Amino acid sequence: MKGVEVTVEQVSRAYGDFKALDNVSVQIKKGEFFSLLGPSGCGKTTLLRIIAGFDYPDNGKVEFDGKDILPLAPDKRQSNTVFQTYALFPHLTVYENIAFPLRLKHVDKEEIDKKVKEYVHLVQLDDHITKKPSMLSGGQKQRVAIARALINEPRVLLLDEPLSALDAKLRQNLLVELDELHDKVGITFIYVTHDQSEALSVSDRIAVMNKGKVLQIGTPYEIYEAPATRFVAQFIGESNTFPCTVLSCEPYENEFMIKVDVPMLGGTVSVTDYDALEVGSKLDFTVRPEKVRITSTPPRSTNKELNTYKGIVDEPVYSGFQSKFYVRLDNEQKSIVKVFKQHTAFLDDGPEIDWRDTVYVSWTATDGYLVKDTDR
Amino acid sequence: MNYHTYSKKSSVSFSYTVLALTIVFLFIPLFVVVFFSFNSAKGMQWQGASLIWYEKLIFDSPSLWAAFKNSLIIALTSSLTATMLGTLAAIGIKWYRFHGKSYITTISYLPMVLPEVIIGISMLIFFSAVKIRLGMFTIFVAHTTFNLPFVFMMVSARLDEFDYSTVEAARDLGANERQTLTKVIIPSVIPAILSGFLMCITMSLEDFVITFFVSGPGSGTLPLYVYSMIRYGVSPVINALSFVMILGTMVIAFTFRRFLKTVAASS
């Protein structure tokens, strides 16, 4: 059982005036765990349904290993789907649900029994085969849905927000199981989700989508550390984002050191980037809150490109493993900078910072980045 | 009025009293009829227990049994037709968009909300306009028409709870359109289909007004027979018949509940 390569080329789909997909192209490698990530209404589910055969694009191509699959009905495609609502057949037992595809093919009884047991075992449901779906927990239903989708030995498994109906703890466990399952069966997984942490933790690559367009495709690391647009930066993790104008751009080691004017911070900021940028371009400056340091005294500048601002703690939020600080800067705009401070050692995090304390927030030039604002 | 007091019990006990009285009000007529069906005399004066009216009902009422046979034939045929058409339409309307959908949906509710007299009169005038002789066939048509909305509605209600992804899942797993219908959709909504069917049977057996308009000579149903008994010469046989019919309704109601439970448990 091996995965296929899935090619989506310039696919568009509109419902009346609403463009669900706008010229989307994605190339998914054989055996890859690929996620489509975006807010609801971004088109990710439409794309999945087109690949599965439940929807049809207005134009564009969808290919499995270079073969056009659009003319094929869902039952003729080498893909199977795990539905958001599981879509288990309520009148059939777990066993019969999983055996359903084989029964349709008139596979002989012993063969069905052998295979169903194998897949039941794969998803660890051995004790539940005689139960009806209504007697299963959410997590168990999920597993039945996965086993049922896999028994046909598809070459692509399409997962439509499969964990969204489960509670947070269970979600984490199932996510790990899903990852292990992917390694075991070795086929291509296409995973649709709106939850960035799910996507980051299991995917080989992610396509971030918004308003029917693919904004960025990359590994979780690339997506988080080098977001391509303001939307990606804000949708994945948290960030401080401010509009800025490029003042200067000089080579710096193997990158460029760029100085930008950030009116909301009330000054200039140094930031490094791989690409040279034209002076005067309007961009967004972004820095992740966990990369900002917060201190009660001005930081000792070991790095000449350290950006430091003074402000007052507007709101401290303690949440165990970390504290979040909303720092109101001491400038005309009174802009807010979010800072996340990890508590890595007991009572050893330096002086305690409290509400209304005067603090200094700082970050190095390499920790910030500049993004295009495609929404503007 | 203890209604104004702040005691929590007062209004509950007020409403409970009304409810209790209402239930008594609903049952008294039935009890009176049943009670006097065992009276040996004709009137409403108790003269001692007897089963004479039951004997007459069973052994001495051939035209009643003929009417009952007509009722059964019509109930079965019209309920079957209505169940088939209504179920299919409910599936089509729930999941697909097509020309004429809103017309069919609207029209399928109207027979339920219009007074029975209107349905009866319009059918009578229609049949005589197109020169169809009144008889068993016209009763069958009329009953199917007033039964259809109920099947349609009950199956639709069941489909509302049914996840369309299940249909897509069946297609995805290799079922074609026909297999999806017979192996997934119908088994899932079978409780609603059966309860719709049984409801049609009871409504068909009980209808008087519409049948009254569209029946012809020799096609009298049981309710029509009851009507003529009430209208032209009350005989206590009708008391006995009432008890049998009340019993019949209850038996249908209970078995159909039990039946539904077993169906629901096994599905």
Add this chain to the structure above:
Amino acid sequence: MRKLLKPREREQMLGTAYAFPMGIWFTLFFTIPLGIIVLYSFLKRGLYGGVEWEFTLDAYKQMFNPSFGRVVIRTLWISVLATLGCILIAIPCGYAMAKSKYQTVLLFLIIIPFWTNSLIRIYAWISILSTEGFVNSLLIKLGLIDQGLKLIYNNGAVVLVLIYMYLPFAILPLFTTIDKFDFSLLDAARDLGASKLEAIIKVMFPNIKSGLSTAFIFTFIPIFGAYTVPLLVGGKDSTMIGNIIVDQVSKTRNWPLASAFSMVLTFISLVGVFWMLYNGKREQMQSKKTTQQSLEQNIKKHHLIRGEK
């Protein structure tokens, strides 16, 4: 050649295949008959029943004949009285049922008489109310009266039996809406200073409006079109519109007039249904239901209990 139809075409094909048999049935046996009635109401009366193909408003003019006018007015007041009776009884019943632990049993008790053949139920009332009936025999036996009272064949008997026949139609929708009502709202109102009655009137009633309007329509429409009850327990002065229609068809054989009266009944029923929908719709403004959905919902609310419980 594409084996997979595009979604729109596939929907069109399947929807048509599934729904058209019923669509055709209703067109043939409901829409066309109703259309014929509309048409006939504007035609001239035939000599021996039937119609002549000549446009006229005679039928509608005849409706203003004072003897018919009296019937219309009587139909209205009897219907309003019986409907109000049903609803006034149904509100506390629905409330008690919603609060009760034995909902299933109570529902069954309400529904069993309702499932009994309607003629049998009317017959039961005749045997209770008639001059030699149950009530009179009982009263005579107890020595309270010497001669049978005239309890039947008058408008009072019609209203009583109509209430009896249609009471479950009012109880069931009210029960379902009250059952869904969040009773903690009443406690909240009490907490904020309302008396028990004020809480019920100011907080519960506005929230069960759709149930009230459904109950009203589902009792008013069939009562307004009643035929059997006034015929069997009413007197000479108890005729209602339903009886006129039947008489015009079967006795006088004035089809246009029967059609015109049918139009009036249909019109009033439809106005009632749309009023109910409007009320239901206002209540569900936030959930953005379409008219169709709220119609379905209102009807289901009422009838499903009848069918499934």
